[in-house]
Amino acid sequence: MPQTSFSIGVFLRSRTGLLMLGLLALGGIFLIVEHAAHAALGLPYALLLLCPLIHLFMHRGHAEGHGDDHQHLGEDKNERP
Secondary structure, eight states, X not given: OOOOOOOHHHHHHSHHHHHHHHHHHHHHHXXXXXXXXHHHHTHHHHXXXXXXXXXXXXXXXXGGOOOTTOOOTTOOTTOOO
């Protein structure tokens, strides 16, 4: 059986690939336009659900402790007041 080389780039530049990309783009636009009102209703709940995750990332450096060797932004370790 002969080996054939399949490349996605070649397929997407073909007539069939361009048609498929166009139909996918139209379908995506249709979904966004038709369901934007439903998605907008869920935004407040999404923000509430993201709060713990944001809190986790905002406080990621606090577990190291606050000793003298703790560097803050803009401060040099060797610099003493």
